[in-house]
Amino acid sequence: MIPMTLAEVASIVNGELSDSSLADRMVTGNVEFDSRKVGPGDLFLALEGSRVDGHEFAEDVAASGAVATIATKDVPTAAVYVGDAIAALTKLASVVARRSEAVIIGVTGSNGKTSTKDLMAALCESHGPTVSTRENFNNELGHPYTVCQVQPETRYLVLEVSARGLGHITHLTDIAPPDIGVVLNVGISHLDGFGSIETTAKAKGELPESLGSDGTAVLNADDERVAAMRARTSATVLTYGYRQPAAVSATALESRDGRYAFTLTTPSGQAHVALQLWGEHHVSNALAAAGVAHTLGIPVSQTADVLSSAGRRSQRRMDVFTNADNVTVIDDSYNANPASMAGALRSLAAIPTSGRRIAALGLMADLEELSHSEHSSVGTLAAQLGIDEVIAVGEGTEPIVAAIRDVATSTHGTHTGDQTTAIELIRDRVRPGDTVLVKGSRYRTWDIADHLRGAQEDQIQ
Structure with missing residues (x-):
């Protein structure tokens, strides 16, 4: 402090x-x-x-x-x-933020916040002393707690900004007014708090609205709801994306067995990036981080080097490893919503394996009236991707299996009532050489991931 x-x-x-x-x-x-x-x-x-x-x-x-x-x-x-x-911690954090000379960077979005925050922190650390949100300390306690970690020498403060309803982001940005605000995407999540995707967009837009005219809003051009936030800020706008024209972009995209390489283009030049992180969604995350790096004046060659060497920092997020039974495990069990579930399934389909591809999928929480249709969509996608077996875990995941059966492909779907039963099924069916994805909202598949981790043998880098 x-x-x-x-x-x-x-x-x-x-x-x-x-x-x-x-x-x-x-x-x-x-x-x-x-x-x-x-x-x-x-x-x-x-x-x-x-x-x-x-x-x-x-x-x-x-x-x-x-x-x-x-x-x-x-x-x-x-x-x-x-x-x-x-309240006392909040007041203390507010004073710390205003006394500090650190550049404050806030990032929000329906998914990808923690992974992108970790990439931004790695880039900032290459340029000067940095404090960033630990894991997902992004709420009314974690946010001011992180701000209070700032020391006199801190040059950058990278904050993951979360919301479950309108006004939450405004409250957090009042504590530590950002100089740079990054909005990743607007998706279907926390509908118990937001109610609709339109309200979600309104809430996420509180971050660019908080910026002054001397700030910079880094906005995802590939998400039309995020791109529209340009009209809600007086700050300079820097766009990023690889599907729509943007100031920070990726071209010559190439999949390397589920990890991606591309040419990074920014207003200051080009460089080659080869990500160590698994999944195409990390391309967008990397571009968002590169947009921040450009705003901070970090050379594009340095940005590319950091992005190419960055590994996973936070637990249960696309953690790919081989266990002692020679089973490749993708532990992405920290949380789940429709967009992140689809991204994880696509990663499972892309990763090289000598055996079968199996997905143990838990409930995507807080989807309210969309729960049935969104879980059904997960089952349809798994079948379309050719996933060999899907184990749907817990109450509310039955539509995943029903959708698989409706598609009538070679994908085999099974519903289990709890994680204990799912673990027994995995013991019976998983063989050496198989690859298993574990994904669900919060704790709903953590026991399965920990069982598969067991005597973890090596981390895939």
Whole structure:
């Protein structure tokens, strides 16, 4: 965090020091809400959870070197008392963002945010000290937490900006106003919060709307709803894409067994990129990252080198490995919506394999009235792609199997009620040389992925 005294912290968060003699103590480290991560100079944020109360660890973090605890109830150590811990963190993050000289980059979209954020972070790190969102810490807690990781020397702050409804992105950009805003796509996701794809587009458009006239909006020309956001910002607009004309583009696209190479063109020149990441969707993600790099003045040759060497940083996202049973596993189980499910299936169809291609697919959550039709579309696509076997896991995935049977191809579809049954089926049917995709919303296929990981043998690079 930007160093400040406890008196400053208390003033910013409208809090009260447990002892006035603490006023001149300096916070020189980070703000942490996980007591296990607290070190000397840190500020501990005590959160009351359903199972664990952070206040119980105040003495432990003090022993680890914490300067004080931000608390909502009495603790026996140095503290800044507040009425609302998350509100206090938000106020602190807002001041940190405004005191920092870092360029703030925000990225949003219905899918691909985390992978693109990781590519942007890699590019920024090649140019200077960078702080970026860890995993998917992109909500009301994770966003200000990430901002508070900024140090005086931080040159770039890369933030994944998430939303489940209107106004969410506006709230997050108020905390840390971005200099560059990137919108990847608008798709069918979180319909429990958005209600419609039109509302989703309106919500995602809050990011370019937040930019000032001196900012840059990096917009996907291949998504018409994103391209239309040009009218919603006073910032300079830089487009990217490889299907529609764009300022940052990919030509001479070539699949290398599921990983793609292309010629990157930006307003500052051209260079060859050969991605290490699996799936055609990463071409678009890489172009978005290249648009940010161009805006920051990073040479196109350096951009191409970083994109070509970048590996997967976040868990359960297109993690391709071979396990001890000589089964190739594509663990893309972190989350799922219709667009990301289709991309994962296409990746499964493209990856080289000596055996069969098998997909274990869990529910795509929060699709509301579109759930039946979208799961049915997944089954149709799997059959059209020639996937050998699909195991649909859990309630709500029955339309996947029904659609496969309607298409009447060689694809075999089976529905299982839970992950335990699916694992038993996999034990029985999967053989050495097979390739298995695991995909679903959040935890719905994690047990299957962990079973297949087992004694992981090697990572495919």
